[in-house]
Every structure is written in structure tokens, then in C-alpha cells.
Amino acid sequence: MSFVRPVVARKPVAIEPASDIVVRQLVPTDSMEELTALLHRAYRAQVEMGLQPLAGRQDAATTRKRTSSGECYVAVQRTAAGEKLVGTILFHEVEDAKGPPWFQQKHVDSFSQFAVDPEIQGKGIGQLLLDTVERRARECGAAEMALSMAEPDAALMKYYIRRGYRFIEHWQWPYTNYRSAILSKTL
Numbered sequence: 001m002s003f004v005r006p007v008v009a010r011k012p013v014a015i016e017p018a019s020d021i022v023v024r025q026l027v028p029t030d031s032m033e034e035l036t037a038l039l040h041r042a043y044r045a046q047v048e049m050g051l052q053p054l055a056g057r058q059d060a061a062t063t064r065k066r067t068s069s070g071e072c073y074v075a076v077q078r079t080a081a082g083e084k085l086v087g088t089i090l091f092h093e094v095e096d097a098k099g100p101p102w103f104q105q106k107h108v109d110s111f112s113q114f115a116v117d118p119e120i121q122g123k124g125i126g127q128l129l130l131d132t133v134e135r136r137a138r139e140c141g142a143a144e145m146a147l148s149m150a151e152p153d154a155a156l157m158k159y160y161i162r163r164g165y166r167f168i169e170h171w172q173w174p175y176t177n178y179r180s181a182i183l184s185k186t187l
Contacts, residue, residue, distance in 0.1 A: 020079065021086065023128050026072040032060040034085050035074070039063065042115030051150050052177045055113050066113060069094040073132050075116070075125045087116040089129040091136050100171035100182045102146055108184065109142035130163060138187050146184040148173070157181065 026035075036058065043056030058066070066072075067090060075087030090113040103110050111133045116125045137145045148171060149156055165183040172179055 020077055021075055021123075021125055021128065022078060023073055023075050023087075023132050026067055026074050026088075030074060030085065032064045032067075035067070035088060036060045036063045038085050038088060038117060039113065039115050041118055044118070046150055046153055049152060050177075051152060052175075053150060054173075054175050055115065066090060066093060070112075071133075071136065072113075073129060075129055077120075085117075086120055087125045087129050089114045089133055091133040092140070100148065100169060100180075102168045102182050102184060103148075105144070107143040108146050109137040109140060109144070110146040110148075112148065114147070126159075134185070134187060143187055144184045145187055146182060148180045148182055150176070151179050151181040157183075 039055045039058070043053050046053050047056045054062070069090075070093040071091040073089050073091065074085050076083040077086045089111050091111050092109055093112045102108060111130075114126070114129065116129070134145050146168065147160070147165070149160065151157070151170070160183050163185065165185045168182045168184050170179050171182050
């Protein structure tokens with residue numbers, strides 16, 4: 001959730017891994033209901049921990065509002081029946097609520113609403129999504145890529161640390177019931 005630097009516009013480009021998964025920007029014909037259901041599935045483990053992440057409980061209208069506030073990328077699995085949304089990440093979300101001080105630094109950009117369908121996690125889809133937004137941050141002139149995560153989710157913290165992220169500060173969002181950890185990675 002960034003607050004300072006505007007996003008540099010660019011033409012959407014699909015990223016083709018050596019599989020049936022493609023990362024592309026969200027398009028108007030993508031279903032907000034399907035995307036919201038994906039978010040709910042991906043954040044279910046945190047909800048079962050007693051946490052209340054916004055992405056784990058938001059409705060389709062909130063998903064639409066959030067995705068339109070930044071650059072939303074989706075991972076789609078292509079099959080003979082069509083495309084199925086299996087992952088998402090939101091680059092440079094412009095947040096209504098005041099954000100953490102680190103997000104307001106001119107050299108920092110951020111991502112949010114990061115999710116991969118739990119049924120196919122561990123297959124590199126999250127890596128493709130993170131690579132996409134880290135590349136976009138560099139294109140926009142950022143020196144750091146930051147995120148906010150539920151501090152109690154130790155497994156997620158380990159995932160980000162393996163990706164080169166480090167702890168910066170704590171933050172309390174007005175719409176969650178937990179303290180967030182703000183992490184960042186030098187690009």
C-alpha cells in the first residue's frame with residue numbers, strides 16, 4: 001500500500017512459465033466473485049487462527065475497489081475449459097487508511113492482497129507473482145519493495161524471509177485484529 005510515488009503506466013504483458021500458468025494483469029471480464037473466493041480460500045488459515053485479515057473477509061465490492069486502486073495481477077491456469085484464477089497480487093495499492101511510515105518513503109513501493117489457491121501452493125505460482133511486482137517496482141524507480149503481513153503467521157514470515165525480506169516495523173491497521181509486521185526487500 002503505497003502513498004507517495006505514482007505508478008508508471010505500461011502495457012500489460014503476460015509472463016509465460018513453462019506450465020499452464022500465466023501471470024497477467026486483471027482485466028474487466030475477470031470475475032470479482034471468483035477473485036474474492038480465491039482470497040477467502042487463501043486467507044482461511046489465518047482466519048482459522050482467529051485473525052481477521054481484510055482479504056479473508058472482504059466482499060466482491062471491496063475486492064473491486066482494492067484492485068482498482070493499484071495494479072492487480074492474477075495467475076491463471078489455462079485449461080481446455082478456459083481460465084481459472086489461482087493466484088493474485090496487488091501492486092501499489094492506494095490505501096484509504098493511513099499507512100505505516102516505511103510505506104511513505106519515496107524509495108519504497110509495496111504490494112498487498114497476495115494469494116495463491118491453497119490446493120496448488122508450493123508449485124512456484126507465488127514466486128511468479130512476487131517476481132512480477134518486484135520487477136514493476138524496479139521499473140517505477142523503487143529501491144525497496146515492502147509488504148504488511150499478519151505478525152502471528154510464522155509460516156508466512158518464514159516464506160518472506162526466504163525471499164530476502166526483512167523486518168522494518170510494526171503497524172496496526174484499523175480494520176484488523178492483529179499487529180502487522182512491515183517487511184521490506186532491497187531491490
